[in-house]
Amino acid sequence: MANHNATIGKESLKDVQIAAGDNCVTRTYDFHLPISEELEAGHLMGLTPEMELVPFDSTISGTTIGNGDDATTDFSNTLGAVMPGTLTITDRIETFTDNGGGILVSDAAGISGNVDYSTGAFAISFKAAPAVDVPITADHKPVPAGILKRTAEVGDTEGDVITFGQVNRKHLKVGEAFPSATQLRLLETKHIYPV
CATH class of the missing domain: 2.40.300.10 (Head decoration protein D)
Incomplete structure (x- = not known):
């Protein structure tokens, strides 16, 4: 036609x-x-x-999920549904990368977080606390x-x-x-x- x-x-x-x-x-x-x-x-x-x-092929970039305080190393939040294997979270010093199986792997500390893809709920543990007022940001695909x-x-x-x-x-x-x-x-x- x-x-x-x-x-x-x-x-x-x-x-x-x-x-x-x-x-x-x-x-x-x-x-x-x-x-x-x-x-x-x-x-x-x-x-x-x-x-x-x-x-669908867009990356949702720079979502601020928290701010450093020079004391807190554990952060959690919810992003909404996340495409498996696409989530990265960073404070610009340490970066967590989604392995596609619900595990967030730190480039400084190895396995140190997880994500639920259906809700986007995640929890991470930084090796060192992010500095005061440093934004912690997430990028992912929907x-x-x-x-x-x-x-x-x-x-x-x-x-x-x-x-x-x-x-x-x-x-x-x-x-x-x-x-x-x-x-x-x-x-x-x-x-x-x-x-």
């Missing part, structure tokens, strides 16, 4: 083809930042800890939240995301690529079924 640019109300013909069944559930989320360049329907989307929409139903235009501040149901596999994207088999399986754990 040819790709046409027809518009029906707020939905283009391609946008209508993202949902593959009548039982899709769609939810509207605010974008983390207004859209600066068009983002086509079919993109896998994730959520920030503030429940704001970001492309888990899939759904599929962008409509193309997001420049300046859009919210987007509609299919969060349940069947979607047309051929229109799915992560960045400029087709989703990997692992990413497609992650969608199925969210009850989004590429067909």
